[in-house]
Amino acid sequence: MGSLKLLPALMLVGASSLAAQSPTFGLGRTPAAEEVLAWDISISPTGEELPEGSGTAIDGALVYRRSCARCHGGEGTDGDAPRLVKSDRGSAENPWAYGRVLPIRSPYATTVWDYINRGMPLNREGSLSPDQVYAITALLLYWNDLVEEDEVMDRESLPLVAMPNVDTWAPLPDWQPNSPRLPGYPY
Amino acid sequence: MGSEQPDRRAFLKKGAALAGGLTLGAAEPAILKTSASGQAVEPQSQEAQSQEFHDYSDPEFVAYGQRSPYVNSVRQAVNGRPSPDEFGLVFHIGTPLQDQMGAITPSALHYFGTTRGSIVPHIDPAEHRLMIHGMVDRELIFTMDELKRFPSVTRLHFIECAGNRSSSRHRTIIESHGMTSCAEWTGVLLSTLLEEAGVQDGGDWIIAEGIEEVKGTSSLPTAKAMEDIIVAYAMNGEPLRPQQGFPLRIVVPGFEGILSVKWLRRIKVVDQFYMTYNDYGHLRQDPADAALSYRIGPKSVITSPSGGQQLPGSGFYEVRGLAWSGSGAVSRVEVSTDGGDSWFDADLRGTPQRMAHTAFSFNWTWDGSETVLLSRTIDEIGQIQPTREEVAEYWGRPGVRGQDNSIQPWRIESDGSVHNGIA
Numbered sequence: 276m277g278s279l280k281l282l283p284a285l286m287l288v289g290a291s292s293l294a295a296q297s298p299t300f301g302l303g304r305t306p307a308a309e310e311v312l313a314w315d316i317s318i319s320p321t322g323e324e325l326p327e328g329s330g331t332a333i334d335g336a337l338v339y340r341r342s343c344a345r346c347h348g349g350e351g352t353d354g355d356a357p358r359l360v361k362s363d364r365g366s367a368e369n370p371w372a373y374g375r376v377l378p379i380r381s382p383y384a385t386t387v388w389d390y391i392n393r394g395m396p397l398n399r400e401g402s403l404s405p406d407q408v409y410a411i412t413a414l415l416l417y418w419n420d421l422v423e424e425d426e427v428m429d430r431e432s433l434p435l436v437a438m439p440n441v442d443t444w445a446p447l448p449d450w451q452p453n454s455p456r457l458p459g460y461p462y
Numbered sequence: 463m464g465s466e467q468p469d470r471r472a473f474l475k476k477g478a479a480l481a482g483g484l485t486l487g488a489a490e491p492a493i494l495k496t497s498a499s500g501q502a503v504e505p506q507s508q509e510a511q512s513q514e515f516h517d518y519s520d521p522e523f524v525a526y527g528q529r530s531p532y533v534n535s536v537r538q539a540v541n542g543r544p545s546p547d548e549f550g551l552v553f554h555i556g557t558p559l560q561d562q563m564g565a566i567t568p569s570a571l572h573y574f575g576t577t578r579g580s581i582v583p584h585i586d587p588a589e590h591r592l593m594i595h596g597m598v599d600r601e602l603i604f605t606m607d608e609l610k611r612f613p614s615v616t617r618l619h620f621i622e623c624a625g626n627r628s629s630s631r632h633r634t635i636i637e638s639h640g641m642t643s644c645a646e647w648t649g650v651l652l653s654t655l656l657e658e659a660g661v662q663d664g665g666d667w668i669i670a671e672g673i674e675e676v677k678g679t680s681s682l683p684t685a686k687a688m689e690d691i692i693v694a695y696a697m698n699g700e701p702l703r704p705q706q707g708f709p710l711r712i713v714v715p716g717f718e719g720i721l722s723v724k725w726l727r728r729i730k731v732v733d734q735f736y737m738t739y740n741d742y743g744h745l746r747q748d749p750a751d752a753a754l755s756y757r758i759g760p761k762s763v764i765t766s767p768s769g770g771q772q773l774p775g776s777g778f779y780e781v782r783g784l785a786w787s788g789s790g791a792v793s794r795v796e797v798s799t800d801g802g803d804s805w806f807d808a809d810l811r812g813t814p815q816r817m818a819h820t821a822f823s824f825n826w827t828w829d830g831s832e833t834v835l836l837s838r839t840i841d842e843i844g845q846i847q848p849t850r851e852e853v854a855e856y857w858g859r860p861g862v863r864g865q866d867n868s869i870q871p872w873r874i875e876s877d878g879s880v881h882n883g884i885a
Contacts, residue, residue, distance in 0.1 A: 310603065320736070400676065445748055455789065460750070
């Protein structure tokens, strides 16, 4: 009797796990490996999507003059586009006060590479080669005293650059349906 | 014969003018009427205007309707930065909430914001694709036609920019609240597509990416994707507008607006928060601040009367407004017309939808003396919209932390002018 009662429940479990394993609607196709590779440009903090290539701040100075200086200024501090060098107000004890400057505020150097690669230069996005992106990234990290001028940035070294804000940012809350925004907060 | 043929357009004009004249004649005898205040007023002549005709020979008149030339409500650039800036870019464009009737924002007036400026991609939907890949059993790529074949949902949701903050500098509601809008979105649930692909164990995050110039990308919890994120291809009964992500976007109900990625081309299931450029731009230092910034709180605002408007005199007014919450449906809205000394329930229009604007109204007779109008929302999980003072008191420091859901005061002066009541 007990086993008979269990039977429908077991059937349900079987049905739902089956549904989770096989497609229901059969729409769409499997992308080719090259298609995935071409679009897979988001770089994780651990850097697994980073491509081959490399560059140093010395290489970056040349690329920067040609592709970046017109908007960001010769030293990364005096253009119409956002500042690229940390503010004097910050310190090792209070790195947040270096300001909202991507190559110092970002908790991971991979974000700097990712943004230059996907979004720069304005109106010529996607025109930089991986070597050029590594080189500009190296230059910006050098200007912010995070790497040496001749330090090679590549897919191995870039994710290891110690960024000062790696532990200062607040992780996002664990989201649950119908939960308050902040437990204990009445508003 | 040809000369006898009456011009069809002229005929229509005359006929309509005659009909208008008859109607007018029957309803309003042409005598001077007296208004409630005792002044003689001219009878309104509708006859003259009824002879003004649209050009029916214009194919555009038949093809896609336009609003009256007398209706001139427009959006405007908001949020305090030069617009366009040095690079010709416009960042945030606000909705004229003061003119909105009901909960739905017309598509052409929906607020508009982008990662770094007003570069709207031109996308041929026949060429557009959505790829789902990463930690899934089956990587998939869809055409727009394929996406439209999936079971769909149609839901009302607001989208609000996390930067939609009121301040004493703002004179009008478009400046203080214009970066929230509400539309009826149609599309396929992201959960449907993710179940089709089969999310693998540990795939706790997704990244959603657009195809515009900067390929704006945000990280989102897979749990939210499985709950209610819509991969939307339509709004308010027609395909998305280009500024709203044509041909495809996600709508992330209740979360800060930048997460509702537009011009969507890719969803990747991953095992960690990716710290994309958009994620980085919204980082906070304090976990409480981060939690409050992530989702939109219980919020409301009186849209009429609101800052910059002018009441013609004492007497009856319907106070109108909008209420919403990022945590569910609005359960109640209260209005005060005496600066917060007394509060009364407002009337809600229709059944409040989850994570959607709800229109409310309150009947009010103004006695002509200076006062302050306020509104506050209580949502379905009991969160209460606070005053700015309550927020400051809770945190023990001035200012509104997290996303700003504080009560907006509108001060009515005795001359009927309406002003921002934030000190």
